[in-house]
Amino acid sequence: MSGTAGEINLKNISVLVADSCEPAFRITRSILKSFGADPVVNAQDVAQASKIIQRGMVDLLIVNFDIDGKQGAKLVKAIRSDRRNPARHIPILMTLGHTSIGTVTKCRDAGSNMVLTLPLSPGGLYDRLSWIAMHPRPFVDQDDFAGPCRRFRNTGAPGGMERRSSEFEFNDDDEMDAAE
Amino acid sequence: MPDNKTNTARIVPTRFSQMAKQKPAMSRNDAILAGQSAVTELEPEYLEWTDGLLRELWAAVDASAGHEAFPNPNGEKAYDLANQIRNLGATFEYDAVTHVADSFCELMHRLTEARRNDPHAMQTHLKALRLVSTPDFKRDGSGDLTPLMDALRQLVDHYPEPTGSAA
Structure with a gap:
């Protein structure tokens, strides 16, 4: 069974990959370009990423949680909470390497649309982008949280590589604060 | 004017979602084939990347051995x-590299x-990483990793799993 939410067209989608690991960026760019995305650019640190995002030309942000000494969640939060940021509502996929307790919750609470546990696979990346495109969530704008609604039902499971509940969507309603 | 209103929730159309729904779409199977082909082209570079990262890692572990305890800058560098290394391996079907590097992390x-500091446990992980990161191991020896992973797990389990801290 495929884990896709539907077939997507990524032709000419512009992507910013915020990742300080050059090989990881090269892999992500190669896969995205094979999907049709273009341009796919890199930011090595949070400051560079913020600068590129402010230009308003990015359709999708893929950010590594560990960028700049684990500043990925902080970057996402800054984008979501800045009401003047033209890219405030762009889809954001957070990538995670080795994780510890609370990491996925941090990504969710920062305002990420989805998380993806590394290593990357073409199928895993395609599935998550498909879910982001086909299942848009209401954007919540509160004083203490801005981002895709954290309270929603997971209506199916993207497949991909290993299946871990924390890997693809935030569906842990029980521990969530009211977001609406 | 910035919108200062709070407690709102609405679907905000994005250029991404609009463009992604346009036809013709790329099927999942075609995407996987294209993506896998792109990854395969990078495999020679992957071997160079991993070799370079392993050299740096070995140097960081050696330097960290001189410290009595963690955290220390060399230990943090070794973790990074x-x-x-962990995040690259399985993309190129070096699954054992990802497993061993994850154990190291x-x-x-x-x-x-x-x-605490434990140079022996760190160096044992490094030796394992060296072993599993070779093309020969990928081709011939990646059968049953259980004994290796069990041995590494024992070294890790010597220290308690943190309960409340986040990454």
């Missing part, structure tokens, strides 16, 4: 390097939380 995480 091992995490990078967990060891470093626990040592940091316990404020």
Whole structure:
């Protein structure tokens, strides 16, 4: 069974990959370009990423949680909470390497649309982008949280590589604060 | 004018979602084939990347051995390097590299939380990483990893799993 939410067209989608690991960026760019995305650019640190995002030309942000000494969640939060940021509502996929307790919750609470546990696979990346495109969530704008609604039902499971509940969507309603 | 209104929730159309729904779409199977082909082209570079990262990691572990306890800058660097190695391996079907590097990261995480240093456990992980990162191992020896992973797990489990800290 495929884990896709539907077939997507990524032709000419512009992507910013915020990742300080050059090989990881090269892999992500190669896969995205094979999907049709273009341009796919890199930011090595949070400051560079913020600068590129402010230009308003990015359709999708893929950010590594560990960028700049684990500043990925902080970057996402800054984008979501800045009401003047033209890219405030762009889809954001957070990538995670080795994780510890609370990491996925941090990504969710920062305002990420989805998380993806590394290593990357073409199928895993395609599935998550498909879910982001086909299942848009209401954007919540509160004083203490801005981002895709954290309270929603997971209506199916993207497949991909290993299946871990924390890997693809935030569906842990029980521990969530009211977001609406 | 910035919108200062709070407690709102609405679907905001994005250029991404609009463009992604346009026809013709790329099927999942075609995307996987194209993506896998792109990854395969990078495999020679992957071997160079991993070799370079392993050299840096070995140097960081050697330097960290001189410290009595964690956290220390060389230990943090070793964690970052091992995490990078972890994040690349399975993309190129070096699954054992990802498993061993993940164990190394967990060891470093626990040592940091316990404020301990254990050069022997770190160096044993490094030797394992060297073994599994070769093309020969991928081709011939990646059968049953259980004994190797069990041995590494024992080294990691010597230190308690952190309960409350986040990455």
